[in-house]
Amino acid sequence: MKVIFAALCSIAALSVMAGNPLVVEDSPPVKRMVSDSVVVINTTALGKNIIGYSGATPVEIYVTNGRVSQIKPLPNMESPGYFWTVVKSGLFSMWNGLTPEEGKALKVDAVSGSTFSSDAVIRNVRAGLKYLDEQR
Secondary structure, eight states: OHHHHHHHHHHHHHHHHTTOOSSOOOOOOSEEESSSSEEEEEOTTTTTTOBOSSSBOOEEEEEETTEEEEEEEOOOOSOHHHHHHHHHTTGGGTTTTOOHHHHHHOOOOOOTTOHHHHHHHHHHHHHHHHHHHHHO
16 A cells, blocks of 8 residues: 555656646636627736736636726735735726726835835736737
8 A cells, every 4th residue: 555655655756757747727718708899807817927926816707898898806915914905995996987998007006014015916916917918
């Protein structure tokens, strides 16, 4: 039994080292249509390399009739207290009412006290809006 376990561990280690992980995490689709007038962009895959203080900070961007209507934070590894500072700051509503093109160009400052987290959110929103703008 120990020999089989050791062999399986060796195969798993070689697979990961070769860049072929045995477990593949599924990402949600980047773009989904909620209705004829509402599209949602999920930055989980787009922003996988955009890191806040403790990890990725994906968001969902809701665009209704060609304008941002809402941005929602998705589960992340940021410290809840610091991330709550970002949420309370109003950062997520800064893009409301803007077209994707306007939103990409919007100059937004990071939130004091939560700089890494808020900067990652800003970069995720820009990545999502850029993706949507390029899809048109």
